[in-house]
Amino acid sequence: MTTWHAPPETLQRYAAGAVDDITACSIEAHLERCAACRAAIAASADPLLVEAIWEGVADRVDQPRTHLTERILHWVGFEAGTARLVAATPALRLAWLAAVALVVGLVVLACQETRSDAMFLSIAPLLPLAGVAAAFAPGTEPAGEIGSATPLFGFGLVLRRAELVLATSFAILLVGALALPGLQARDAAWVLPALALSCTTVALAGRAPVVPMAAALGGAWLIGLSVLMLVDGPGSGLAESVAFAATGQIVLGLAAAAALGAVLVRSDFDLIEPGA
Amino acid sequence: MTRLDADDRSDGDLLSAVADGDRAALRVLYDRHQPWLTARLRRRCADPDFVVEAVQDTFLAVWKGAGGWNGSGEVAAWMWGIAIRQLIGKLRRKRLLTVAWPEAEGRVSVDLTTAEDRVLLGVEHGDLAGALDSLSPELRAVVQATVLDGLTTREAARLLGIPPGTVKTRMLRARTQLRGALA
Numbered sequence: 001m002t003t004w005h006a007p008p009e010t011l012q013r014y015a016a017g018a019v020d021d022i023t024a025c026s027i028e029a030h031l032e033r034c035a036a037c038r039a040a041i042a043a044s045a046d047p048l049l050v051e052a053i054w055e056g057v058a059d060r061v062d063q064p065r066t067h068l069t070e071r072i073l074h075w076v077g078f079e080a081g082t083a084r085l086v087a088a089t090p091a092l093r094l095a096w097l098a099a100v101a102l103v104v105g106l107v108v109l110a111c112q113e114t115r116s117d118a119m120f121l122s123i124a125p126l127l128p129l130a131g132v133a134a135a136f137a138p139g140t141e142p143a144g145e146i147g148s149a150t151p152l153f154g155f156g157l158v159l160r161r162a163e164l165v166l167a168t169s170f171a172i173l174l175v176g177a178l179a180l181p182g183l184q185a186r187d188a189a190w191v192l193p194a195l196a197l198s199c200t201t202v203a204l205a206g207r208a209p210v211v212p213m214a215a216a217l218g219g220a221w222l223i224g225l226s227v228l229m230l231v232d233g234p235g236s237g238l239a240e241s242v243a244f245a246a247t248g249q250i251v252l253g254l255a256a257a258a259a260l261g262a263v264l265v266r267s268d269f270d271l272i273e274p275g276a
Numbered sequence: 277m278t279r280l281d282a283d284d285r286s287d288g289d290l291l292s293a294v295a296d297g298d299r300a301a302l303r304v305l306y307d308r309h310q311p312w313l314t315a316r317l318r319r320r321c322a323d324p325d326f327v328v329e330a331v332q333d334t335f336l337a338v339w340k341g342a343g344g345w346n347g348s349g350e351v352a353a354w355m356w357g358i359a360i361r362q363l364i365g366k367l368r369r370k371r372l373l374t375v376a377w378p379e380a381e382g383r384v385s386v387d388l389t390t391a392e393d394r395v396l397l398g399v400e401h402g403d404l405a406g407a408l409d410s411l412s413p414e415l416r417a418v419v420q421a422t423v424l425d426g427l428t429t430r431e432a433a434r435l436l437g438i439p440p441g442t443v444k445t446r447m448l449r450a451r452t453q454l455r456g457a458l459a
Contacts, residue, residue, distance in 0.1 A: 014315060015311065015312075015315045017315070017318055017319060021408075021413075021416060021420075022405050022408055022409050024319055025405075025408065025420060025424055026405070028316055028424060029424060031312050031316070031352070032350055032352050032353045032356060033350060033352070033353075035287075035308075035352075038308060038309065038311075038312045038352065039308065041311045041312045041315060042307060042308055042309075042310075042311040042312070044311075045310075045311035045314075050307070050310060050311065053310060053314070053328055053331060053332060054303070054306055054310075056328070056332040057302075057306065057332050057335045057336060057339075060332075060336050061299060061302065061336065061339050062299075
């Protein structure tokens, strides 16, 4: 394009920061358009310095891409290492979240079909329970040996994961609850049983195998509902069960509070191995 | 500099390769552009660490945003636009504002006597060089930031560490003065 080139000696002085401002203006305007003069500056650059600055670029270019969950956690304030460990739980994988969302969606559809929120109220508490159980379950330490070697290993890690699992499944359930037919106060009646079941699981973790225990708790919940229905006699629907009325909610709330208390006072959590 | 000659692809081709994740192409671009970008940034910021960081962030931005180049114009000018804005971003964050020009006296000899410089300025800017030289360092810094570096008033204000209103008034004064000198 241009046939004029800056004198090599002037370019050298420019690169060393030793030309006056007006000359610098000229050279800078020219450099933007002239590959030959840029190459001349590049040729005289200190190779060691060029390499040292490149190291910094390469370090970040070669960094592995972080998982979305991890970046969100990091953004919310978790330290990078913690974010990676916490995010490495099956219940936070996209597949799991999608499965929970699918179940919630189907249940909400069924509720709209039957014009009753009974199914949602009875199934919803089981989903966070399943997520928490998966966070503690054997053979699910996805971080593998790295997970075992972390100082956070044990309860600190599992509790953080469980909190996140609870938060995400509650968020999904909340969206589902808002889509229930004829939204009413009773549509929030799944929250306390969900908390009671999940907290009991965490409180008992390590004292009994987690997955069978969670299954037993879930089963007890469903059997309890059935028994209440039998007691109420035919004619009254599941949604009108005492479990979702004020009395039942108070009992479930107390159970949740007791379980939460038991979680908080436990001091031996760091001795629990996930999957024990 | 065998590495510089090794790859005869144009900057634009290299950028397309970088957009496809070609790390080697990024390295070639880096070798071609890092030295002059560093030298130019260095004239606008007294802290070498800031300049190094800004240059590194520039190439990281090129790595991630190579697809953002519109395919026309000089790649060098596009990269300079990224580099100067990286530097401004850092200056704003750290509130360490260094005005490269006014404090530069002593380091730079304002001496236009060499024949080479005369030729250079004659070809590149003609009378403008003399007119620019007659501006005060403060006015010249504003002209440089807005005209040569292509910054907005707000960006120039951040680079120079003065309020945007001051950039505008100084630019007005510089324009009047230049018009007088060139008339």
